[in-house]
Amino acid sequence: MCGIVGYVGQRAAEDVIIDGLRRLEYRGYDSAGIALFNEQELFVEKHAGRLSVLEGYLSANPHRDARLGIGHTRWATHGAPNDVNAHPHTGCTPRFAVVHNGIIENYNELRRELMARGHRFVTETDTEVLPHLLEEVYAGDLATAVFEVVAKLRGAYALAVVTSEDPNTVIAYRQDSPLIIGLGQGENFLASDIPALLPYTRQTVVLDDGDLAVLRSSGVSFYREGKEIEKDIFTVTWDEVAAEKAGFDHFMLKEIHEQPKALRDTLSGRILEQGTNLAEEIGLTSDMIKGINRVVVVACGTAYHAGLVGKTLIERLARIHVEVDYASEFRYRQPVLNPNDLVIIISQSGETADTLAALREAKRQGCTVVAITNVVGSSVSREGQHVLHTWAGPEIAVASTKAYTTQLAALTLMAIELGLGRKTLKVTRAQELLRGLREIPLQVGEIIAQAEKIKAVAEHVAKSEHVFFIGRGLDFNVALEGALKLKEISYIHAEAYAAGELKHGTLALITAGTPVICLFTQAELQEKMVSNVEVVRARGGYTVSISSCCADVTGTISDVEIRLPETDPLLAPMLSVVPLQLLAYYAAVTRGADVDKPRNLAKSVTVE
Ligand code: M6R
Numbered sequence: 165m166c167g168i169v170g171y172v173g174q175r176a177a178e179d180v181i182i183d184g185l186r187r188l189e190y191r192g193y194d195s196a197g198i199a200l201f202n203e204q205e206l207f208v209e210k211h212a213g214r215l216s217v218l219e220g221y222l223s224a225n226p227h228r229d230a231r232l233g234i235g236h237t238r239w240a241t242h243g244a245p246n247d248v249n250a251h252p253h254t255g256c257t258p259r260f261a262v263v264h265n266g267i268i269e270n271y272n273e274l275r276r277e278l279m280a281r282g283h284r285f286v287t288e289t290d291t292e293v294l295p296h297l298l299e300e301v302y303a304g305d306l307a308t309a310v311f312e313v314v315a316k317l318r319g320a321y322a323l324a325v326v327t328s329e330d331p332n333t334v335i336a337y338r339q340d341s342p343l344i345i346g347l348g349q350g351e352n353f354l355a356s357d358i359p360a361l362l363p364y365t366r367q368t369v370v371l372d373d374g375d376l377a378v379l380r381s382s383g384v385s386f387y388r389e390g391k392e393i394e395k396d397i398f399t400v401t402w403d404e405v406a407a408e409k410a411g412f413d414h415f416m417l418k419e420i421h422e423q424p425k426a427l428r429d430t431l432s433g434r435i436l437e438q439g440t441n442l443a444e445e446i447g448l449t450s451d452m453i454k455g456i457n458r459v460v461v462v463a464c465g466t467a468y469h470a471g472l473v474g475k476t477l478i479e480r481l482a483r484i485h486v487e488v489d490y491a492s493e494f495r496y497r498q499p500v501l502n503p504n505d506l507v508i509i510i511s512q513s514g515e516t517a518d519t520l521a522a523l524r525e526a527k528r529q530g531c532t533v534v535a536i537t538n539v540v541g542s543s544v545s546r547e548g549q550h551v552l553h554t555w556a557g558p559e560i561a562v563a564s565t566k567a568y569t570t571q572l573a574a575l576t577l578m579a580i581e582l583g584l585g586r587k588t589l590k591v592t593r594a595q596e597l598l599r600g601l602r603e604i605p606l607q608v609g610e611i612i613a614q615a616e617k618i619k620a621v622a623e624h625v626a627k628s629e630h631v632f633f634i635g636r637g638l639d640f641n642v643a644l645e646g647a648l649k650l651k652e653i654s655y656i657h658a659e660a661y662a663a664g665e666l667k668h669g670t671l672a673l674i675t676a677g678t679p680v681i682c683l684f685t686q687a688e689l690q691e692k693m694v695s696n697v698e699v700v701r702a703r704g705g706y707t708v709s710i711s712s713c714c715a716d717v718t719g720t721i722s723d724v725e726i727r728l729p730e731t732d733p734l735l736a737p738m739l740s741v742v743p744l745q746l747l748a749y750y751a752a753v754t755r756g757a758d759v760d761k762p763r764n765l766a767k768s769v770t771v772e
Contacts, residue, residue: 166251166265167191167237168343169360170324170334173351173381176228177201180353181235184360185215188237190415190560191265191356193761194245195238198222199252199261199326200230206258206328210236210250231381234324234334236263239766242271243288255295256284259328262298264291265356266321266341274316294323302329307378310335311390320517322371324354334379338371342515342543345369345377345384347397352379358400358541359558366400370541398541414759416561416653420745421612424605426566427738429555430573431605435598438591442581446550452532453585457504459486460531462494462522466564467510467571469645473737474508474575476638480734481583481597491518495525503530508578511535512559512567514542523547536574538567552578561760563653565745568645569608572738576601600732604739607729611742614726615750618743621708621724622750625679631656632674633744634663634700635683636693642737643683646744653762654752663696676704681744684711684718685728685736697721710743712736 167188171180177200185196196218197210207227211217215237236251243249252261268274271290274297279285283296294313301312306327314323320340326333336343336354346353346361346368354377355361361368369386371377375395376387386395412418434440443453459478461471468490475486484506489499491509495518501507507526511519514537523544526533535548538556545551554570580597583589625631631650633643643660650658661670663682674680680700684693694717697707701721709718712728719725728739752759 166239166356167360168234168263168265168322168324168354168356170234170336170354170379171351172232172332172334172379173348174231175351177230177233178222178227180364181233182215182219182222183363184353184355185235185237187359188356189215189761190562191237191239191766193237194240195247195250196236197250197252197263198233198235199263200227200233201326201328201331202227202230203331206261206326208252208254208258208261210247210252212246212250232326232331232334234261234263234326241267242290249287249289251291253287253289253292253295255299257299260295260298260302261326262291262294263324264294264321266339267319268293268317268321269319270317294325298325298327302327304329306330306333306335307376307387310337310376311387314339322356332380336371336377336379338375339373340517340520343371345371345379347384350381352381352384354379359560362400368398368400368541369395370398370546372546413753414561414749416563416565416749416759419559419561419566420742420749422557423566423569423612423742424609426554426556426570427573427605427608429557430570431577431601432555434577435602439584439594440577440581440598442552442577443585446534446552448532448534448550450585453582455504456484456506456582457502459484459506459508460499460501460526461486461488461508461510462491462519462526463510464491464516464519466568466645466648467512467519469641469648470568470571470575471508471510472641472644473572473638474579476641477576477579477734478582481579481589482586483588484582484586491516491522494522499525501526501529501531505531507531507533509533509535509544509548510537510571511542511544512538512556512564512571514539514544520544520547534578536571538570562762562765563649563748563759568741569738573601573604576735597732597734600735603731604735607731607739608742610729611739612746614743615746618726618746619750621726622747623754624706625656625747626654626751626754628677628679629657630673630678631658632670632678632680633658633660633683634666634680634696636663636689637686638733638737639683639686639689639740642740642744643681645741646681646747649745649748650751652765653748653759654755654757655763656751656755663693666696667699671699671703674700674703674705678705680705680707681747682707682709682722683740684709684714685740686733687713688733690714690717694721710740712739
């Protein structure tokens with residue numbers, strides 16, 4: 165989850181590296197460091213805290229003559245986030261500097277062996293074994309030395325390495341953690357993610373597991389298992405502005421506002437007169453669709469919540485049994501899969517370690533795998549057999565918003581396509597849903613226009629330490645996402661409950677003034693839901709209803725009512741989640757929390 169940047173060329177390396185790290189800060193932000201080489205000495209500076217601390221130090225002590233360097237923003241795994249544990253790491257002598265993203269699983273064993281051979285360790289990190297190993301194997305060629313070192317490692321890692329022995333070279337190596345090379349004219353770059361490269365180049369090469377890149381100002385060469393290889397160049401089409409805040413106070417708010425466009429882009433070109441062209445786009449044949457025995461959706465966090473909505477949609481429209489699993493649980497419970505199972509992997513980043521491992525397990529067991537991801541060129545996108553991209557554009561805020569709604573749009577299209585393919589869904593019903601789907605982007609915009617009203621609710625909610633979200637059916641699935649949003653950015657304890665479950669225990673926690681956010685979008689469940697909310701009101705709960713149905717009752721049983729535009733109940737999650745995103749956002753702002761960089765979290769979770 166850490167961010168890595170590297171540079172070699174004619175510019176002041178510190179400028180490029182700090183600029184790149186700023187664009188990657190969403191990957192980790194508990195400490196930051198840089199190694200710069202100015203043809204005489206390797207200079208390493210690292211500090212606990214945000215990148216601005218490192219920047220402050222560098223502006224007082226610049227090294228602007230350095231034309232080569234590597235940098236890192238950290239999300240601590242081994243050892244507290246302090247100055248010493250921050251990357252880059254050096255060995256017994258300052259000959260090698262290494263930055264690392266991922267986890268070296270056998271570091272304890274390596275560390276013991278190195279110490280027995282006289283190496284002195286100063287950090288608690290797994291990474292520190294690397295420069296010590298390099299000291300042992302280096303014999304004049306850094307690439308060869310890195311190959312020798314990685315042969316001793318187990319785990320997931322992306323590395324960037326420089327040495328004072330070779331002032332013109334940066335080495336990058338990837339194993340199960342993302343690393344992208346940026347190609348320039350007389351300069352070259354590396355980074356954990358594309359936004360860091362965009363101000364400088366759109367020509368990129370995505371490293372695969374086992375790839376090593378040798379970066380010099382004159383060019384980049386690629387190697388695997390010691391042999392030179394050719395790599396495809398991937399031209400990035402989205403622009404830098406898409407990864408900037410564009411006048412919004414936070415990326416999260418900007419990304420909430422971008423949802424109409426993200427949804428339009430995701431739906432665009434995929435809706436036909438009588439159905440969708442999804443199967444053709446992702447290469448699912450009609451026989452494959454008819455032969456599906458079961459669907460298994462695997463994902464983490466927000467993407468898992470999207471999967472829960474997908475389950476209802478696919479079961480209702482295609483009448484296939486669907487299971488939804490947390491990726492972190494899936495692979496370790498020895499899942500029983502068979503080749504007629506369709507496994508749907510959902511991941512915004514396409515780099516979540518658990519999700520990627522689940523994808524590989526499903527492929528290993530011979531299942532057909534559909535990967536829904538937002539990042540073209542990500543590991544999930546490259547390894548998925550049938551890839552359905554969401555076109556949300558870069559999502560920078562740690563809290564996922566537009567990724568979720570676009571995942572729902574993709575899953576809706578998928579459910580319709582499966583239903584039509586299996587003849588469980590009538591064309592007329594599919595057309596009705598597709599008409600509704602076309603309206604969704606505009607309707608999301610209408611909800612965002614109610615932001616001031618939601619802000620007022622958020623200011624009230626922000627005073628509470630406990631908040632509950634309740635709903636039935638699809639509303640319960642969205643309630644789970646609403647609770648996750650609130651807790652991750654505002655640090656308010658939030659729980660989602662299937663409304664009918666409250667009375668089986670949790671109702672004991674509802675006292676006078678406890679905020680309970682009640683979702684009402686499923687007309688057929690209206691009466692039951694009303695009774696559940698009445699029970700909350702009888703205990704003095706502060707009820708906020710978010711409703712696209714039941715207008716005659718929700719107003720009377722709620723302290724505040726937020727009305728949604730009318731839509732088909734199956735499409736409602738794409739609307740009802742939007743007020744919940746705004747509620748979480750404004751509650752976090754009211755409490756003075758760092759919205760885009762919530763404590764302890766990182767955007768891309770590349771460790772298990
Ligand atoms: O990139 P992914 O979709 O695989 O990420 C999975 C989760 O880490 C992610 O959805 C997380 O729960 C959200 N950032 C929460 O808002």
